[in-house]
Amino acid sequence: MAKQAKTAISPTRAENYPEWYQQVIKAADLAETSPVRGCMVIKPWGWSIWENIQRTLDDRFKATGHVNAYFPLFIPMSYLEKEAEHVEGFAKECAVVTHHRLEPAPGGGLRPAGPLEEPLIVRPTSETIIGEMYAKWIQSYRDLPILMNQWANVVRWEMRPRLFLRTAEFLWQEGHTAHATADEAIQETLMILDLYADFAENVMAMPVTKGEKTKGERFPGAVSTYTIEAMMQDRKALQAGTSHFLGQNFARAQNMKYLGSEGVEEFCWTTSWGVSTRLVGGLIMNHSDDDGLIVPPKLAPKHIVLMPIYRNDEEKSQVLEFCDSLVKELTAQDYFEGKVRVLLDDRDIRGGEKSWQYVKQGVPIRVEIGPRDIASDSVFVARRDKSPKDKESLSRTEFIARATSMLDEIQDGLYARAKAAKEEATVRIDDRKAFEEYFAEDAPGGFAAAHWSEEPEVEEILKGLKVTPRCIPMDAEEEDGKCIFTGKASKKRVVFARSY
RNA sequence: CGGGGUGUGGCGCAGUCCGGUAGCGCACCUGCUUUGGGAGCAGGGUGUCGGAGGUUCGAAUCCUCUCACCCCGACCA
Secondary structure, eight states: OOOOOSSSSSSOTTTOHHHHHHHHHHHTTOEEEOSSTTOEEEOHHHHHHHHHHHHHHHHHHHHTTOEEOOOOSEEEHHHHTTSHHHHHHHGGGOOEEEEEEEEEOTTSSEEEEEEEEEEEEEOSOOHHHHHHHHHHHOOBGGGOOEEEEEEEEEEOOOSSOBTTTBOSEEEEEEEEEEESSHHHHHHHHHHHHHHHHHHHHHTSOOOEEEEEOOGGGSOTTOSEEEEEEEEOTTSOEEEEEEEEEEETHHHHHHTOEEEOTTSOEEEOEEEEEEEETHHHHHHHHHHOBTTBOOOOGGGOSOSEEEEEOOSSHHHHHHHHHHHHHHHHHHHTSEETTEEOOEEEOOOSSOHHHHHHHHHHHTOSEEEEEOHHHHHTTEEEEEETTSOTTOEEEEEHHHHHHHHHHHHHHHHHHHHHHHHHHHHHTEEEOOSHHHHHHHTOTTSOOOEEEEOOOOOHHHHHHHHHHTOEEEEEETTOOOOOEEOTTTOOEESSOEEEEOBO
16 A cells, blocks of 8 residues: 555645545544535434534533423524514525425426415524414413523525535524513523533533624624634634524514513513534534544543454454453443443454544544453553554553543643634734734734724725624723724724634 | 536546547455554456537547536625
8 A cells, every 4th residue: 555644634734724624524434415415414423423512512401491392494484574684684595495296297207396375494593483483372471481492403505515614404403582581681692602602612622702793793683692703723713602682673573472560561582592513513623633533522422442453263352351341341430421432343454444543533542452461451542632653551450540531631631722722823903904914815814802893894804804703702801992994992802813 | 696627436536639449546345465553465346437419430538508516706503
């Protein structure tokens, strides 16, 4: 076979970041494009990561008083029309169902038949259909709050799909709540924002900037939109989750009213919030390296892979016996919100190939076990946060004792590294020239906090730089500043970046 | 939807200008040798050359139409 490149993934991040991203997904066997344009097939390894994300979040939603339910995939077109900004925001990317059966076509094949009286759209988000139901369910203040979530697929007909980051169909959760007061709804919106940020940082090991979206970046129909913005290794921003305070906009549009304790009828205050399979894309771009995927242990499909090494049947049975006992002891241990997940891979393929496969798939700990190790009652351990060749021999008892703390070290190390990278690429900028230099075509870019004002001319300038306002950070201090473009007074800095 | 590009075994590509029985690498299968590291040798299977028309004795190659995908823009979780 030809000489191996120094890295398992080619091109490297430095050579071509977008292509590297695609190659990591392929090498780790996470997902593939499908025959249906814009839609992807999520393969078992990728799906397992998503399942872990789902389970962890779902537990947290439930722990904060939410319940799951399910609403229809199809939404009558007229529902979308009810909220003006909402229509405008989504109309351009809706899949529309106009017929309900097929019939033989004259020239062979099939053609749609049975036109629907009213076209249905495939949900791009479910505010309208859920609001319609809430309006029926809510009579009095005693019915509030309603705190529901659904795990679902949605469709937004995208022109330029990218695996996980932007696909026509994607999976997500959407929380929808209705409250009696604005204050309570705002508290809900912010509580979920914190929940998302905590999840991103402590489970995904992905540092984020929490903040509020500027007017132009808000969810269509929302009063305010809050976001967590993560920074990828190419220093571009990824909107990783959003939480919206919808005010009474949707309640008004859908006649969602309750009778208050004083006998006065009022519109509800609603929120919605979601994270999607895009998180998997963020995970990949946050941690992975030129040898492939790196999954933070808390979300890894498997924490530890055991690779038996043997030459003949006698060694095989001896080694496998040793491995089985290891599996038992490891899987009995608690890690994060479950047990240690171990994969014993005794497939009859070459050791090097096998080992590289798990490097590329990002398994946190790889363990090689051969006759020599058994003779010394030890195991040969490699960690995904170290070089592929950097392996150490540990006694069996020591390895078993240290396994979960090693996982913690890897998890913490990934976070620390990502956080350092994000901080290093975050700056404050106070004049237009410096801003333009920071985001120049050949500059590395990053996050830039600057004063600004939301004007058409400023938008044009930003467009030219391919930069968008990401958010006004929650921890931004009030200060007297001036827009670096127009000189208008500004109270808080906005974080700008190129984004996905 | 604008601008550019590409469609040839599972994957990546050559061949197209200048028409003449479809090739290479990887992967796959079999056997032997190897085996603490993405193995070596030998043998084997794999294609209506994106589709439809046309020109021609003959089309992957020329002409017309069409479809799909990719990249760059506009839009976005």
